[in-house]
Structure formats: structure tokens, C-alpha cells
Amino acid sequence: MLQLVHSGDSGSFSYANPPRIHWGAGCLAERLEQELADRGARRVFVVSTRSVATHPALGGVLDEHLGSRRVGQVATIGQHAPASAVAQAVRAAREAVPDLVISFGGGSPIDAAKAITFALATDLDLTDPAAAQKARGFRPAAGEVLPHLAIPTTLSAAELSGLAGFTTEDEHEKVGLRGESLIPRAVILDAQLTLHTPLELWLSTGIRAVDHAVETLLAPGSHPFPDTLALDALVRLRSSLLATRAEPDDLAARTQSQLGAWFSFTLPGPAAAGLSHTLGKRIGSRHGIPHGVTSCVLLPHVMRYLAPRTAHAQAKIAQALMVDIGEMPVERAAACAGDAVADLVRALGLPDRLAPYGLTEADLESAARPVASDAWPLEDLIGIYRAAL
Incomplete structure (x- = not known):
């Protein structure tokens, strides 16, 4: 496993989740x-x-x-x-x-x-x-x-x-x-209560949880506690979502997905404010696209865009998503992470394009402009949306 924390790291962490969380089918x-x-x-x-x-x-x-x-x-x-x-x-x-x-x-x-x-x-x-x-x-x-x-x-x-x-x-x-x-x-x-959630909604919000884990790991700064849980979340989510796709009534798999969603979101600010989430919010409510679906469609493209500047983190993500990175150079391993998410979305039978929701080339600049900055140039953001059309 790639190293999570370097000896020179320092930082601080404030726990920002509910003080009491109960879990278990039938609880x-x-x-x-x-x-x-x-x-x-x-x-x-x-x-x-x-x-x-x-x-x-x-x-x-x-x-x-x-x-x-x-x-x-x-x-x-x-x-x-x-x-x-x-x-x-x-x-x-x-x-x-x-x-x-x-x-x-x-x-x-x-x-x-x-x-x-x-x-x-x-x-x-x-x-x-x-x-x-x-x-x-x-x-x-x-x-x-x-x-x-x-x-x-x-x-x-x-x-x-x-x-x-x-x-x-x-x-x-x-x-x-x-x-x-x-x-x-x-x-x-309580996983028992989720059996009646439409399967696409359950699975797509599972990719939303993957998005939370990824954006935790890509967030700037040092946060070893959330990073450790986010990597665990990716492992749990991948296996449990695929299991639920194969057997929707599998309560053990659904419970593992719930734990994965929890572990993905112990750094709520950065995990909900990364580029994938931000671009998704610009189009979700305007075009009636569920949050989970915006993650399905945009997250792989955002990860590919960010891979050169987040190579070490994305290499860890690829490994957690069961990519055999072996002795790959870090940059090559990082390039596999976005593809691994895209492969998972396809394996779950989830949407992976924006066009079916009515978006066209004419919508892209107005969606991207409020997000653009020196760090995220307008043309780059339009390019991410365009790749997802």
C-alpha cells in the first residue's frame, strides 16, 4: 500500500460528523x-x-x-x-x-x-x-x-x-x-429500510459516496484520519455496490455500502466542495439531474483532468479500486484512477453521459463560468463538461 502520511506532515482535525451513529439491518x-x-x-x-x-x-x-x-x-x-x-x-x-x-x-x-x-x-x-x-x-x-x-x-x-x-x-x-x-x-x-429504494438511486448515490471519498483524498492539506477512512470506503463501496447490483436483497452488502458512505465523508467541507461536486451542482438543479448521477457522469472526467497535479493521491485511489498498479510509475497509476471509476459506473449500469438530460454545447459556458478561476480556467471546465456530453 502506498504511504499515507509523511514524517514531515502536521495539521489539525475537527470531527464534524454526528456524535452518534447506529448501524445494522433491522436496528x-x-x-x-x-x-x-x-x-x-x-x-x-x-x-x-x-x-x-x-x-x-x-x-x-x-x-x-x-x-x-x-x-x-x-x-x-x-x-x-x-x-x-x-x-x-x-x-x-x-x-x-x-x-x-x-x-x-x-x-x-x-x-x-x-x-x-x-x-x-x-x-x-x-x-x-x-x-x-x-x-x-x-x-x-x-x-x-x-x-x-x-x-x-x-x-x-x-x-x-x-x-x-x-x-x-x-x-x-x-x-x-x-x-x-x-x-x-x-x-x-438500517439496511432493511433501503430495500425499497429504487436500485438506480441506491447505486448512483453510492457513486456519490465514491465521489466524497475521492474528493477527501484530493483535498489540499494533511488529513491522515479522513484519508485512511476514505481509502477503506472505496474498497467497501466498490465490492458492496457490485454485490448489490448482482443481488439487490443482500442486506450485508447494503450495510457495507452504508459504512462506506459514512467513512467517505469524515472531511465534510472539502469532500463536498471539490471540483466534481462544484461542477455537478451547477447543472443538477437546473437540468433535473440527481446528485448521484452528476457524480457518475462527471467524476471520471474530473479525475483525469486533475491526475497530473494529484498523482500520488490518485495512485492510492486506483489501488483501492482494485487496479493492479504493481510497479507502475506513480503518474501512470494515477491515470488509471478515473478509468477505474468509469468502469465501476458502467458495471453498475448507471448513466455516464449528460446529453440524455438535455444538456447541449450551448449550456456549457454558462455552467462553467461561475466556477472558473486562476486554478480552474474557464476553457478547462468547459472541456470537462464537453467530455461528459
């Missing part, structure tokens, strides 16, 4: 009751999606555990968490006067629940076009924000950070709130 019943009891929760507000709330096997899964403690629910949070839907949920939550919020579903309801707790604590109007900018002026303490328990059914890792993204109504731009107070207090990873 919901025991762990949810434990969390409710530990927090003395008597008034619970649930944030979900219509597909979860109306699913025969999922819609009532919380009923037997919450009973009369559930004082309200919204199931209107769609893809990319539209601001109007989140604002409507804030109003419903305010009327319900909860003492705990539970999110149940994928990244959009989890992000919405974070935004709801923030808005309840600060009276922020999420439909205001300047909401994200105004939010920077608020610094609510953890005790001022309602506790949030997340029960994810995808591998998006939204439950693992204090980032809350939602989509503006006018420009269809993805904006976000952030802060330690938005980190869920607890997460329940």
Missing part, C-alpha cells in the same frame, strides 16, 4: 426507541418524501414506534429540496411545536430537516433569494436548534454533515446553509 426499532428515550422526546415532527410516505412497506414504519408522539409530518420534499416546499414545512413544524425532528428518506428530506431546524431557531425566510447570504449572520448554538435524528434510505451522506442544501425558486440554483448546529444528533443506518 431501527431498538435504536429509535433508545434515542427518543435518551432525549425525552414527546413531540416528534417527521420530514419525508411522497414516495416514502406512500410506500406500502415504508409509509407506516415509524407509526408503531412514534404513536402519539408524532405531532406532525410533511412528505412534500422533492428532489433538490425546493425552497417553497421547505418553507411550507417550516410553517407546519412551527405550528406543531415539536421537541425533535426526524428525517426519513434521501438527501433532500435530510437537508430540508436541517434547514427547518435552522429556520425555526432564527426565523429565516427560506424563500428569500438572499436567504443563504443572510443565514451567515446567524450563529445559533446547538441548544437553540431542535435535535434532528436522520434515517437515510440512500447513500448521499447528507446525514453526516452540517450542510443543508436547497434550491431557489427563481434561478433553480442550489444554495446552502451550514454550521455545526445543523449536524444531526444521531443517525440510524
Whole structure:
């Protein structure tokens, strides 16, 4: 294995994941009751999606555990968490006067629940076009924000950070709130609840987790703890996603994917702000492309573009993705990493082009220009998008 840490490295690390994470197929019943009891929760507000709330096997899964403690629910949070839907949920939550919020579903309801707790604590109007900018002026303490328990059914890792993204109504731009107070207090990873997640959604959010691991490893600076977990995540994700593709009901494989998604995201800031994520956000909400799919399409091209300047990290990525790098020079091994991700995307039967989502050459410059900088020249970014068309 290539060396992770050099003797001259130094740095600092702040743990930014939820303080309590439970995992295991079928663990919901025991762990949810434990969390409710530990927090003395008597008034619970649930944030979900219509597909979860109306699913025969999922819609009532919380009923037997919450009973009369559930004082309200919204199931209107769609893809990319539209601001109007989140604002409507804030109003419903305010009327319900909860003492705990539970999110149940994928990244959009989890992000919405974070935004709801923030808005309840600060009276922020999420439909205001300047909401994200105004939010920077608020610094609510953890005790001022309602506790949030997340029960994810995808591998998006939204439950693992204090980032809350939602989509503006006018420009269809993805904006976000952030802060330690938005980190869920607890997460329940129950693979049994993911069996009803559409397979393409599950697998594509798995590639999103691969993206998190890659961008952790490519982030500047020294971070040996997240790097070690990110490499482990890549090994787990590759094997478990392929196993789930072959046998969708394999709960052990799904649990390994959940652990991989967790381990991929212990450096939330850089892991959600790398070039692949940034370019994906520019086109996701505008063109109705799910986050996982933007990673499927863009990540291999971004990795190839970055390979010359991140050779050592990408060589480690290639090795974790089971490329036999042997005695290859580092630069050659690094060049294999993006191809390894592309091969995994194809093996999982996932989308790998942008054109089917309606993007054309005419869309590329407007998507790339806000991201361009001295480090990322405009023509280079357009080239990445073009390669993905």
C-alpha cells in the first residue's frame, strides 16, 4: 500500500460528523426507541418524501414506534429540496411545536430537516433569494436548534454533515446553509429500510459516496484520519455496490455500502466542495439531474483532468479500486484512477453521459463560468463538461 502520511506532515482535525451513529439491518426499532428515550422526546415532527410516505412497506414504519408522539409530518420534499416546499414545512413544524425532528428518506428530506431546524431557531425566510447570504449572520448554538435524528434510505451522506442544501425558486440554483448546529444528533443506518429504494438511486448515490471519498483524498492539506477512512470506503463501496447490483436483497452488502458512505465523508467541507461536486451542482438543479448521477457522469472526467497535479493521491485511489498498479510509475497509476471509476459506473449500469438530460454545447459556458478561476480556467471546465456530453 502506498504511504499515507509523511514524517514531515502536521495539521489539525475537527470531527464534524454526528456524535452518534447506529448501524445494522433491522436496528431501527431498538435504536429509535433508545434515542427518543435518551432525549425525552414527546413531540416528534417527521420530514419525508411522497414516495416514502406512500410506500406500502415504508409509509407506516415509524407509526408503531412514534404513536402519539408524532405531532406532525410533511412528505412534500422533492428532489433538490425546493425552497417553497421547505418553507411550507417550516410553517407546519412551527405550528406543531415539536421537541425533535426526524428525517426519513434521501438527501433532500435530510437537508430540508436541517434547514427547518435552522429556520425555526432564527426565523429565516427560506424563500428569500438572499436567504443563504443572510443565514451567515446567524450563529445559533446547538441548544437553540431542535435535535434532528436522520434515517437515510440512500447513500448521499447528507446525514453526516452540517450542510443543508436547497434550491431557489427563481434561478433553480442550489444554495446552502451550514454550521455545526445543523449536524444531526444521531443517525440510524438500517439496511432493511433501503430495500425499497429504487436500485438506480441506491447505486448512483453510492457513486456519490465514491465521489466524497475521492474528493477527501484530493483535498489540499494533511488529513491522515479522513484519508485512511476514505481509502477503506472505496474498497467497501466498490465490492458492496457490485454485490448489490448482482443481488439487490443482500442486506450485508447494503450495510457495507452504508459504512462506506459514512467513512467517505469524515472531511465534510472539502469532500463536498471539490471540483466534481462544484461542477455537478451547477447543472443538477437546473437540468433535473440527481446528485448521484452528476457524480457518475462527471467524476471520471474530473479525475483525469486533475491526475497530473494529484498523482500520488490518485495512485492510492486506483489501488483501492482494485487496479493492479504493481510497479507502475506513480503518474501512470494515477491515470488509471478515473478509468477505474468509469468502469465501476458502467458495471453498475448507471448513466455516464449528460446529453440524455438535455444538456447541449450551448449550456456549457454558462455552467462553467461561475466556477472558473486562476486554478480552474474557464476553457478547462468547459472541456470537462464537453467530455461528459
